[in-house]
Amino acid sequence: MVWNYIRRRSNKREQVLKLLSNQSAYYCxxxxxxxxxxxxEALKCRHVPKxxxxxxxxxxxxxxxKLxxxxxxxxxxxxxxxxxxxxxxxxxxIVHDIAQTEGDPVIIKADGYPTYHFANVVDDHLMEISHxxxxxxxxxxxxxxxxxxxAFNWTPPVYGHLPLILNSNGTKLSKRQNDVQIESLRKDGIFPLAVLNYIIHAGGGFDNKGGAEYIQSYEELIKQFDVSKIKVNSNKLLPEKLLQFNKLEISKLIANDKNKKFLVERIRRLVIEAFPDRKNNAGLQLDEHHIMTVLKWGQDRIYKLSDLVTPNFAFLWVIPSSPVNVTESGCLDVLKIINMKLSETDSQNYNKTSINSYLKELANEHKIPIATLMTLLRGILSGLKEGPPVGEMMEILGKDTTLLRINRFIS
Structure with a gap:
C-alpha cells in the first residue's frame, strides 16, 4: 500500500512536468x-474572491x-x-464559464501534494476510466x-452527474450524519441489499415496479440499470422505507436454507449480548431449531433481527422472572389440567389452532372467563400483560418449554 502511494505521487510529478513543459501550467x-x-479586497468590493x-x-x-x-x-x-x-x-x-468565477486552480500544493482536481484527472486516465x-x-x-x-491531449471520460439525495426534512444528506454511515447502519442490523434498494428508490435509474413491497437482488439491479432513468430532481430519503426493505430482506434470507447457519449465529450473538447476566448462557434457549422457528414466526413482525431481543420478545429466549398472581377461583386446577393435556399432545397436534380451541373449551367447562385464562397464561409464559396471542406463544416456545414454564409456576 505504501509503495502504491509513493508510485502514485511519482506519477503526478511526472504528469505535472508535462503541463509545465507545454505551458498549460506554471509556478506560482x-x-x-x-x-x-x-x-x-474582493469581498470589500462585493466581487467573487478569486x-x-x-x-x-x-x-x-x-x-x-525565484526557483x-x-x-x-x-x-x-x-x-x-x-x-x-x-x-x-x-x-x-452544460456550460460553465469557470474563468469568470475563479482564478487558475492550484494542482500541486506548496508541500508537493497534488490537489483533488489534478489527482482525479491523472488517476482516472491511468486507470482507463471510461465513464x-x-x-x-x-x-x-x-x-x-x-x-x-x-492539456494532456487525453480523451476525457463520459460524465454524468447525479442529483442530490436529501434527508426526509429536505436538508442535504451529509457524510457526517451518524445515521447514514455504513458502519452505523451495519451496527443497527440493516442488511446491504436493503440499503441498496433504499437508495435506488430515491435516485432513479431502475424500474422499481415492485415499489417498497419488493426487494431486488444484485442480479436484477445490474440488469435493470438504465442511466436515462436517473431523475434530475433532488430526492428525499424516507427512513421508514429502509426498514420496510430490511424486513423484506430478512424474509428473503430466511427462505433460503443456505443462510441458516449465518442467521442462527447472528441471533445467538444478539441474544447473548442482550442478556449478559446469564452466566455461561444459562437458561437461554439457543438451539438451532428454536432460533429458526422464532425467525420464521417473527419475520412478519420485525424490521431488524435485533427486534427479537427487545423486552417484548425476551420471553422467546429466557424464562420470565416477574411473578403472576392467581386471583380467579379454579385457575390453578385448570393449569394442572392444561399441563397434563399438553403432556399427552403429540407434536402434530401441537399448534396454535388446536391449542386455542382446547383452551376455549376448558375455560367454558370450568366457567372461567377466557380472557382471564389467557391473561394468566400470557403472564406465566412471557411475564407480559400484552403481547402475541397465547396460542402463538405456546406454539413458538414449543411443547417442552411451555410445559417447563407452566410446571415451574404450579410447583
Missing amino acids: FCTESRMQLLRR YDNRCRHLSKDEVKE DKNHPYCIRFKLSSVPEHVDDIIYGK VLRGIEWQISTPKHIMMYK
Whole structure:
C-alpha cells in the first residue's frame, strides 16, 4: 500500500512536468498573506474572491530566479478563457464559464501534494476510466477537468452527474450524519441489499415496479440499470422505507436454507449480548431449531433481527422472572389440567389452532372467563400483560418449554 502511494505521487510529478513543459501550467510564488489580501479586497468590493493569475505572466527568467532562490511555490493550471461545455449524460449539455468565477486552480500544493482536481484527472486516465458518475455538486468542476484532459491531449471520460439525495426534512444528506454511515447502519442490523434498494428508490435509474413491497437482488439491479432513468430532481430519503426493505430482506434470507447457519449465529450473538447476566448462557434457549422457528414466526413482525431481543420478545429466549398472581377461583386446577393435556399432545397436534380451541373449551367447562385464562397464561409464559396471542406463544416456545414454564409456576 505504501509503495502504491509513493508510485502514485511519482506519477503526478511526472504528469505535472508535462503541463509545465507545454505551458498549460506554471509556478506560482504568491504568499498566503497576498492571497488573503486579494480575498479581503474582493469581498470589500462585493466581487467573487478569486486568484488574479499574477504569476501566469512571469517570464522564464523571473521564474528561474525565484526557483534558484528557493522561493516557496505551488503549481497552477491555466484555465482557458473559452467556456468549456460538458455533454452530461443525465443533464444534457452544460456550460460553465469557470474563468469568470475563479482564478487558475492550484494542482500541486506548496508541500508537493497534488490537489483533488489534478489527482482525479491523472488517476482516472491511468486507470482507463471510461465513464464518471458523481454528485451534481461536482458538475461545476467538470469543465476544469476536461480542460486538463485536453492539456494532456487525453480523451476525457463520459460524465454524468447525479442529483442530490436529501434527508426526509429536505436538508442535504451529509457524510457526517451518524445515521447514514455504513458502519452505523451495519451496527443497527440493516442488511446491504436493503440499503441498496433504499437508495435506488430515491435516485432513479431502475424500474422499481415492485415499489417498497419488493426487494431486488444484485442480479436484477445490474440488469435493470438504465442511466436515462436517473431523475434530475433532488430526492428525499424516507427512513421508514429502509426498514420496510430490511424486513423484506430478512424474509428473503430466511427462505433460503443456505443462510441458516449465518442467521442462527447472528441471533445467538444478539441474544447473548442482550442478556449478559446469564452466566455461561444459562437458561437461554439457543438451539438451532428454536432460533429458526422464532425467525420464521417473527419475520412478519420485525424490521431488524435485533427486534427479537427487545423486552417484548425476551420471553422467546429466557424464562420470565416477574411473578403472576392467581386471583380467579379454579385457575390453578385448570393449569394442572392444561399441563397434563399438553403432556399427552403429540407434536402434530401441537399448534396454535388446536391449542386455542382446547383452551376455549376448558375455560367454558370450568366457567372461567377466557380472557382471564389467557391473561394468566400470557403472564406465566412471557411475564407480559400484552403481547402475541397465547396460542402463538405456546406454539413458538414449543411443547417442552411451555410445559417447563407452566410446571415451574404450579410447583
